[in-house]
Structure formats: C-alpha cells, structure tokens
Amino acid sequence: MVENNEVELSEAEAEQYDRQIRLWGLESQKRLRASKVLIIGLSGLGAEIAKNIILSGVKSVCLLDSEKLKEIDLYSQFLAPPDKVGENKAEASLQRARALNPMVDVTSETKAVDDLPDEFFTTFDIVCATGLKQEQLERINNACRDSNKKFLCGDVWGMYGYMFADLVDHEYSEEIVQHKAVKRGPDDTEKNARETVSITVKRRAIYVPLQNALSADWSKPELRSRLRRGDPSYFVLKILFRFRDEYNRNPDPAKRKADTEILLKMRDELVKELNLPVGFVSDALLTDVFGIVAGAAAVVGGVIGQEVVKAVSQREPPHNNMFFFNPVKCVGFVELYGQ
Amino acid sequence: MVARVAGVFDEKLTEAIANSKILVVGAGGIGCEILKNLVLTGFPQIEIIDLDTIDVSNLNRQFLFHKEHVGKSKAQVAKDSALTFNPNVNIVAHHDSVISNDYGVSYFKQFNLVMNALDNRVARNHVNRMCLAANVPLIETGTAGYAGQVELIKKGLTQCYECQPKAPQKTFPGCTIRNTPSEPIHCIVWAKHLFNQLFGEEDPDQDVSPDTADPEAAGDAGASALSSEGTATGNVERKSTRQWAAETSYDPEKLFSKLFGDDIRYLLSMENLWKKRRPPTPLTWNNLPGKDEPQAQHSGLPDQRVWTVHECAQVFASSCNALQADLKSRADGDHLVWDKDEKSAMDFVTACANIRAHIFNIPQKSRFEIKSMAGNIIPAIATANAIVAGLAVLRAQAVLRGELASCGSVYLRPKVNHRGQLFVPEKTLTPPNPKCYVCAPKPEVGLACNLKQLTLKDLTTAFKDGLNMQAPDATVEGKGLVVLSSEPGETDHNNDKTLEEIGLNDGCALLVDDFLQNYEVRVRLQQEDEEKSWRLVTDSDAPMPGPKEDEKPANGSNGSEEPKPGPSRSRTRADSDSDMEIIEEDEDETTVKPPKRRRTEMSDEIVELC
Ligand SMILES: [Zn+2]
Numbered sequence: 011m012v013e014n015n016e017v018e019l020s021e022a023e024a025e026q027y028d029r030q031i032r033l034w035g036l037e038s039q040k041r042l043r044a045s046k047v048l049i050i051g052l053s054g055l056g057a058e059i060a061k062n063i064i065l066s067g068v069k070s071v072c073l074l075d076s077e078k079l080k081e082i083d084l085y086s087q088f089l090a091p092p093d094k095v096g097e098n099k100a101e102a103s104l105q106r107a108r109a110l111n112p113m114v115d116v117t118s119e120t121k122a123v124d125d126l127p128d129e130f131f132t133t134f135d136i137v138c139a140t141g142l143k144q145e146q147l148e149r150i151n152n153a154c155r156d157s158n159k160k161f162l163c164g165d166v167w168g169m170y171g172y173m174f175a176d177l178v179d180h181e182y183s184e185e186i187v188q189h190k191a192v193k194r195g196p197d198d199t200e201k202n203a204r205e206t207v208s209i210t211v212k213r214r215a216i217y218v219p220l221q222n223a224l225s226a227d228w229s230k231p232e233l234r235s236r237l238r239r240g241d242p243s244y245f246v247l248k249i250l251f252r253f254r255d256e257y258n259r260n261p262d263p264a265k266r267k268a269d270t271e272i273l274l275k276m277r278d279e280l281v282k283e284l285n286l287p288v289g290f291v292s293d294a295l296l297t298d299v300f301g302i303v304a305g306a307a308a309v310v311g312g313v314i315g316q317e318v319v320k321a322v323s324q325r326e327p328p329h330n331n332m333f334f335f336n337p338v339k340c341v342g343f344v345e346l347y348g349q
Numbered sequence: 350m351v352a353r354v355a356g357v358f359d360e361k362l363t364e365a366i367a368n369s370k371i372l373v374v375g376a377g378g379i380g381c382e383i384l385k386n387l388v389l390t391g392f393p394q395i396e397i398i399d400l401d402t403i404d405v406s407n408l409n410r411q412f413l414f415h416k417e418h419v420g421k422s423k424a425q426v427a428k429d430s431a432l433t434f435n436p437n438v439n440i441v442a443h444h445d446s447v448i449s450n451d452y453g454v455s456y457f458k459q460f461n462l463v464m465n466a467l468d469n470r471v472a473r474n475h476v477n478r479m480c481l482a483a484n485v486p487l488i489e490t491g492t493a494g495y496a497g498q499v500e501l502i503k504k505g506l507t508q509c510y511e512c513q514p515k516a517p518q519k520t521f522p523g524c525t526i527r528n529t530p531s532e533p534i535h536c537i538v539w540a541k542h543l544f545n546q547l548f549g550e551e552d553p554d555q556d557v558s559p560d561t562a563d564p565e566a567a568g569d570a571g572a573s574a575l576s577s578e579g580t581a582t583g584n585v586e587r588k589s590t591r592q593w594a595a596e597t598s599y600d601p602e603k604l605f606s607k608l609f610g611d612d613i614r615y616l617l618s619m620e621n622l623w624k625k626r627r628p629p630t631p632l633t634w635n636n637l638p639g640k641d642e643p644q645a646q647h648s649g650l651p652d653q654r655v656w657t658v659h660e661c662a663q664v665f666a667s668s669c670n671a672l673q674a675d676l677k678s679r680a681d682g683d684h685l686v687w688d689k690d691e692k693s694a695m696d697f698v699t700a701c702a703n704i705r706a707h708i709f710n711i712p713q714k715s716r717f718e719i720k721s722m723a724g725n726i727i728p729a730i731a732t733a734n735a736i737v738a739g740l741a742v743l744r745a746q747a748v749l750r751g752e753l754a755s756c757g758s759v760y761l762r763p764k765v766n767h768r769g770q771l772f773v774p775e776k777t778l779t780p781p782n783p784k785c786y787v788c789a790p791k792p793e794v795g796l797a798c799n800l801k802q803l804t805l806k807d808l809t810t811a812f813k814d815g816l817n818m819q820a821p822d823a824t825v826e827g828k829g830l831v832v833l834s835s836e837p838g839e840t841d842h843n844n845d846k847t848l849e850e851i852g853l854n855d856g857c858a859l860l861v862d863d864f865l866q867n868y869e870v871r872v873r874l875q876q877e878d879e880e881k882s883w884r885l886v887t888d889s890d891a892p893m894p895g896p897k898e899d900e901k902p903a904n905g906s907n908g909s910e911e912p913k914p915g916p917s918r919s920r921t922r923a924d925s926d927s928d929m930e931i932i933e934e935d936e937d938e939t940t941v942k943p944p945k946r947r948r949t950e951m952s953d954e955i956v957e958l959c
Binding site: 018019021024025026027028029030031032033034036054058061062065066067084085086088091092109110111112168169239262263264265266297298300301303304305306307308309310311312313315316319326327329333335337339340341342343344345 | 355653733759
C-alpha cells in the first residue's frame with residue numbers, strides 16, 4: 011500500500027495537477043506523489059505507459075530496458091529520439107521522459123531482468139512489465155506478490171493488445187453518486203431541483219497471479235460458456251506468447267507472410283488442444299500483429315496508465331484481471347481469469 | 350518514410366497513408382495525442398490549427414508542451430515537438446481560429462480526412478458543416494474526466510454532429526440572480542455579472558441591482574417607497590453600477606455598503622419576495638462575521654479552505670483595488686475580460702459570491718470549488734485523452750482503407766458496463782436524421798416567436814446562436830426580398846424594427862444562408878403570442894435550442910452537478926477537452942435494443958431569462 015505522506019502539495023503542484031485533482035481528489039494526488047513505479051520494456055507501449063504515469067505526478071519512475079533502440083521502435087516510441095538508434099532504449103528515453111514532468115524523479119536501468127534479483131523489483135510499489143516472455147513475467151509477478159507489491163503487464167502486437175493485473179489483496183474506495191430530489195423551502199416551485207450526494211464506500215478485491223490466469227481450464231463449463239460471447243482475444247494472447255517463447259522474438263514485419271503462416275498454424279494447434287469451435291479464432295485478428303501500431307500503443311498504454319493511477323491512489327475499482335483490445339471490433343473489455 | 354518499416358500494415362493501408370493529407374482541428378489534450386500518433390505512424394502531410402496559447406494547467410496532459418512553452422501558440426509548439434518524433438513528415442501549423450474565411454470549403458476539400466479535437470460546441474458545429482459542404486469524412490472526438498468518445502461523420506452515410514438537437518439545459522431567471530438567489534451558483538453568476546458591470550464589458554442583461562420588475566414583487570408598496578429614497582444612497586436604480594463606482598473612485602468600502610447593504614435593504618423592502626422565503630441579512634463593513642475568529646484548522650489545498658465573511662470582505666477590497674488599477678492603466682474605453690486564471694478576477698468573484706451567499710443563507714464555497722463552477726472546468730486527464738486519440742487514429746486508418754461502414758461510434762466508459770466492456774463500439778453506423786436542419790437534403794426548421802416583438806436584431810441572434818451561423822443572410826422565400834445581409838451596414842437600419850413591421854407574418858418562410866459554411870436552411874416563421882424570445886421547432890420530439898442556453902458538463906465530478914456559467918455573451922471556449930456524448934445502456938442483458946444515447950455537453954454561455 012502506498013503511504014499518503016501528510017505533506018501538503020506545493021503551489022506549483024496544485025497548479026500543474028489542477029485538472030486531475032478536480033477529478034480524483036487531493037488524497038489520490040498525494041498517494042500518487044508518494045509512489046515508486048518500475049516500467050519494464052521501453053517499446054512504444056512502454057513509452058506510452060511512462061508518459062501517462064510521469065504526467066500523473068508519481069514520486070519516481072524507473073525505466074528498465076537492456077536492449078538497443080532499433081529503427082522499428084521509432085514509429086511508436088516517441089521518448090527516444092531517432093538519432094539515438096543503437097543506444098540503450100531506457101537511457102535514450104531519459105531526457106524526454108524527464109522533460110514531461112520535472113517534478114518526477116526518472117531514472118534508467120539497463121540490466122536485463124534475468125540478471126536482476128527479486129529484491130530489485132520489490133523496491134517499487136508497482137511494476138509494469140512489457141515485452142517479456144511468459145516465464146519472465148511469472149517470475150517477477152511472484153516476486154512482487156510475495157512482498158505484497160502490485161504487478162501489471164501488457165503488450166501490443168500490431169493493433170492488438172492486452173493487460174493483466176495482479177494487485178494481490180487490494181483495498182480501494184469508490185465514490186457512488188446518488189441523486190435525490192430536494193425541496194429548498196416551502197415555496198420551492200422547481201419540481202426538478204436535484205441534489206447529488208456522493209458517498210464513498212470502501213471495497214476490497216482479491217487477485218490471482220498470472221500463471222493462474224494464463225492456465226485457465228477451458229474444459230470447465232463456466233469458462234466454456236464464455237465462448238458464446240464470441241471474442242477470441244484471450245486465445246490470440248496465448249498464441250502470441252507461444253510465438254514469443256518459441257522464436258525468442260515477436261512476429262516480424264519483414265517476415266509478414268512467413269510469420270502469419272506460423273501464427274495460423276499455432277492457432278490451429280491451440281484450437282485443437284482446447285477443443286474450440288472451428289473458425290472461432292478468425293484469421294483477421296492474427297494478420298495485424300506486426301510491430302507496434304502507434305494508435306494501439308496509445309490505447310493500451312492509456313488503459314495501463316489509468317490502472318496504475320487507480321492502483322496506487324486506491325481510488326475507483328481497478329480492472330480484475332485481464333483487459334483485451336480487439337482492434338477488429340474496436341472493443342475493449344475486461345474479463346476475470348484463473349479464479 | 351511512411352510506416353517506416355514495411356510490413357507493419359498491409360500494402361493497401363501503407364499506400365493509403367502515404368497518399369493522405371489530414372487536418373487536425375485543436376491542439377489540446379486530444380489534439381496533442383492525435384498528432385503524436387499520426388506522426389509516429391508516418392502520415393506524411395498534416396495540418397493542425399488552434400487559436401489557443403499554452404497554460405500551466407494544460408501540462409498534466411498536453412504532453413507536447415513543457416513549462417517553458419507557457420504562453421506560446423499551441424499549434425506551433427505541438428508541431429515543433431511532434432517533428433522531433435519523426436522529422437520526415439510535413440506539418441503545417443495555424444495559430445488561428447478554424448472559424449474564419451481563410452478556411453473555406455475549398456480549404457477543407459484538400460484533405461482526405463478531418464479530425465476534430467475541440468473543446469466547444471460552436472467550433473464543432475462549424476467544422477461539421479464545413480466537412481458536410483466539402484464532403485470530407487470527419488472524426489469527432491471528446492473526453493470528460495474518465496469518459497470519452499470517437500465518432501465518424503460522413504455526409505449521407507452517418508448522422509452529422511447536429512442531427513440530434515442538444516438538450517436545452519437549466520437556465521437561471523434574471524430575477525433569481527438579482528433578487529432571490531437560493532443556490533451557490535446563483536451567487537457566482539451574480540458575482541461574474543458584477544465583475545463585468547464594474548470592470549468588464551457592460552451588458553444591460555447582466556444587471557446586478559435589485560430587479561423591480563420582478564413579477565413576484567408586483568404591487569409592492571414598500572419598494573416604491575424606498576426607491577424614492579434611493580437617490581440619497583447613490584440612486585440605486587437609475588445610475589449604472591459602473592458610473593456610480595467610478596464616481597466613488599471604486600472605494601471598496603462604499604461599494605461594499607451599496608452592494609451588500611443598501612441593495613439588500615432595498616430587496617427587503619420588496620416584501621412580497623420574502624413572504625415565503627427567508628429574508629436576506631444586509632451587512633455592514635465594520636461589523637462582519639468572522640472578524641475575531643481564530644483561523645480554523647485546515648488540511649488540503651489552501652484554495653480548498655472556505656473563507657470567513659470578514660476574509661471575503663478583505664479579499665473584496667484588495668481585488669477591487671487591483672482590478673481598478675488594471676482598468677485605469679488601460680486606454681479609455683478598454684475593459685477587463687473575466688478569466689478564472691487571473692488571480693484578482695477569481696478572488697473578486699469568490700469573495701462577492703460568498704458574501705452574497707452569506708447574506709442569503711446559502712452555503713459558502715471554497716475558491717477551488719467556485720473556480721470549477723465559474724470557470725466551467727471539466728476535469729481532464731492524460732489517459733482518457735490518450736485512449737480516445739488512439740482509437741481516433743485507428744479509426745482514421747480504417748477510413749483511409751475505405752472501411753467506413755465498420756466505423757461505428759466508440760465510447761470510452763468511466764467504468765466497465767455489465768458486459769465488462771470499457772470501450773463500447775456501436776455495431777452499425779447511425780444514419781442521418783432526415784429531418785436534420787443541417788444535413789438533410791433540403792434543411793428546414795421552424796422559428797417560433799412573437800412577430801410583433803421580435804426585432805431584426807433578435808432574428809440575427811437567433812440565426813447565430815440557434816442555427817450556429819457565423820454571418821447569416823436571409824431573404825423572403827418567393828419574393829427575393831433581402832431581410833438580413835451579412836454585408837456590414839446593408840440592413841442595419843432595420844435592426845430595431847419588428848418582424849411584423851418589415852412585413853413578415855405567420856407562416857412566412859425565409860431562406861437563410863451562411864456563405865462560409867456553404868449552408869442554407871429554410872426557416873418557417875410561426876407566430877406565438879406567448880413566446881417572449883424565440884425557439885427553434887423541428888418535427889422531432891426532441892427539445893430544441895432556445896436563446897443563449899446553458900449546458901451541463903458531461904460528468905459533474907467533484908460533487909458539482911450544477912450548471913456552470915461560462916463567461917456570458919462572449920463566446921469564450923470552455924476549459925476542457927470535453928463536449929461529449931455518453932451512452933446509457935439498458936442494464937437488461939437480454940434486450941438487443943441499441944443503447945440510448947444522450948448528448949450531454951458543456952456550456953459556452955450562461956443564460957438568463959426572466
Ligand atoms: Zn445532420
């Protein structure tokens with residue numbers, strides 16, 4: 011849980027954060043200001059998440075990436091300048107990330123996640139991981155979970171994207187607005203005089219780790235019935251994780267044709283394995299998963315950024331536990347897996 | 350250059366992007382995000398237009414701007430910042446209003462697509478008409494707090510921005526503001542009017558002194574008795590507040606005594622008003638509540654503390670002095686414009702609103718809260734803008750690909766709906782409203798008014814405010830007689846004549862057109878003796894705009910659901926990225942009815958009718 015240190019906001023903070031304080035309140039802003047965030051993976055999605063979180067006014071953001079900036083990053087990664095291709099992605103992003111909000115302490119880390127001990131991850135209040143393999147995500151998730159630290163992960167492939175959240179045992183407050191008719195006096199002739207009363211309720215949400223969510227048992231009838239909703243986004247994620255595990259990379263725009271074939275074959279295997287209806291995971295979703303499309307990174311990065319704000323400010327119900335963006339239908343939805 | 354790495358998009362889209370030219374209208378919260386996405390994706394030719402300059406309160410979301418840019422042109426700085434992401438694209442920035450003869454139909458025709466990232470209805474209506482006239486697809490966006498929307502508008506294919514009349518909102522009668530306030534907002538509106546009376550552009554519709562014509566006070570002997578005494582205390586009624594203030598050299602104590610003492614006593618003399626109401630309590634400068642009270646313990650922002658009446662009076666005095674000095678330093682005839690971000694102006698309104706609230710036993714508010722209400726602030730955050738702009742650019746890609754039919758509106762909800770959806774797409778396009786008075790093949794609308802009273806000047810206002818025209822011309826159908834001309838001076842001599850006097854009668858039709866918008870509408874005049882002003886009438890059941898309506902923000906977070914007054918008269922833009930439509934879904938999962946839609950919007954103006 012992020013502590014709310016009782017130091018009041020400075021005038022400069024109040025001024026800069028005015029429009030959001032009017033939305034989520036001063037208490038949330040104070041909690042944000044006390045929170046330390048780690049962002050793993052400085053692709054286009056990582057840059058979007060970093061931008062949103064730095065703008066919100068957290069205490070500190072650490073950008074972690076061990077890879078070098080490539081040409082392909084440039085059409086979604088706006089924090090790294092084009093002339094820094096070949097340099098470390100996290101370091102190349104530092105200057106612009108800091109300029110977004112000088113009140114936030116932004117640092118970089120260039121070690122690979124596999125070379126960092128568990129204790130590294132648990133020095134942060136919340137970890138947002140992108141671009142990793144499933145087992146790497148599970149390891150960090152479990153390390154966070156053991157220290158009661160919050161974990162989010164997400165990715166964008168082409169126009170498709172997802173987010174997963176494990177906020178462990180999360181307490182939050184939710185404002186519920188009620189309308190009631192009021193009379194202001196015996197002479198009140200305004201029939202529709204209304205007053206809104208907002209009450210704040212405390213709630214609690216229990217989360218499961220990533221491995222539970224990704225190993226959901228589709229033979230169970232309660233999950234089976236979800237197929238009727240007809241959205242294959244969960245399975246697309248499974249296929250893309252398999253691709254990443256097997257080939258140690260993402261589908262490559264330069265190999266668009268060959269990789270599409272591999273993806274479709276992986277799809278067929280998964281459909282068989284889970285006994286899914288034929289044609290359920292249509293080709294359409296698997297043909298636009300190359301590179302990172304800027305618009306999709308903005309969409310998924312916006313959702314993840316907002317979930318970080320909700321998680322650390324402990325205000326408003328956070329998503330539990332998977333969000334998918336299906337670009338074919340332009341729908342974004344939340345489903346609970348693994349519970 | 351386009352989609353810098355081949356294979357990200359299929360060939361068709363790669364090609365369509367390479368040959369595209371896009372106009373982005375607005376470089377605020379959503380505009381910055383849209384521009385970033387377009388530039389990164391490799392859209393080669395972009396123009397961006399915004400007349401605004403950068404304010405420090407923009408920096409929490411308009412990420413192309415930094416502290417050192419405050420005061421500079423949004424369009425220009427947005428262009429410069431975005432070019433650093435991809436120096437290979439061509440961006441043209443216009444620090445200008447989109448409502449201008451420089452951006453006519455032929456200007457709009459050069460674009461494949463227009464993307465709106467605006468914060469006010471007037472400009473949205475205008476761009477809507479320009480895109481209809483130029484037959485260019487328009488992607489319309491908006492956010493308010495956590496919520497947002499993206500909508501495609503294409504002539505003949507979808508409804509236009511004006512197909513569904515916007516719901517008229519609650520308005521405040523002038524007598525409520527001047528005589529019998531019962532809510533904080535009434536006092537805030539009064540305080541803003543007072544600002545204009547003293548320092549701003551004088552407007553007879555914004556009188557702040559007691560209104561003797563209040564129908565409720567009719568036959569009040571007390572009032573007439575007191576009004577004869579009025580001269581002794583500075584001629585309460587006859588002299589303008591400004592003139593009186595100038596004669597007393599804006600002495601804060603004298604102003605205070607008139608506004609919060611004499612005027613209140615005058616109101617008390619209108620006894621009918623207080624038969625069922627709790628009467629107000631006049632204040633005297635030397636004996637104000639809270640004078641000797643120790644300051645209460647306060648946690649939170651300094652602006653969130655509610656001042657005592659004594660403090661209000663002190664702030665009243667200091668802000669009066671500061672504003673008067675400002676006014677004095679200006680050229681003769683110049684005036685101040687109220688601005689929520691101007692310290693003295695905001696202090697003045699806070700102090701006056703709270704003193705008046707105290708007098709009328711209305712709860713007092715903090716400067717923070719009054720700023721929201723008086724300044725019409727819709728909260729805005731980076732994430733909602735990022736999501737909406739991301740969806741808008743994905744929609745833009747689909748439009749360029751020619752997949753318009755799949756581009757139904759998408760709503761970003763503040764919370765997931767019962768189906769777990771956070772972004773809710775409409776499955777089909779909403780077809781145009783055949784009775785729309787803007788996009789129908791032969792637009793037509795009724796104007797209900799009292800022809801014996803409505804002047805030609807009022808008619809111009811009706812066309813500008815009601816039909817959102819910029820420079821209307823009107824002729825009588827079948828006769829070709831010019832009633833109104835947008836050429837300066839041509840019909841001005843008729844301004845004060847009533848419609849009846851210039852020979853217009855019930856059932857008469859006018860052809861009204863706006864050259865810039867390339868928009869013509871047939872207006873049927875309907876005589877209604879009861880109508881005090883004017884009202885638009887269509888065949889649909891939906892309520893239509895009336896004069897100077899005030900609108901509500903899409904979500905009144907922070908507890909404030911009251912209509913928020915904007916700067917009256919002047920069409921100042923509201924401070925937000927807002928103006929949106931919210932979807933209200935049927936919670937019953939079995940129904941397949943399309944969701945009910947409600948356009949909720951925010952205000953440009955405040956209205957008063959008595
Ligand atoms: Zn229309």
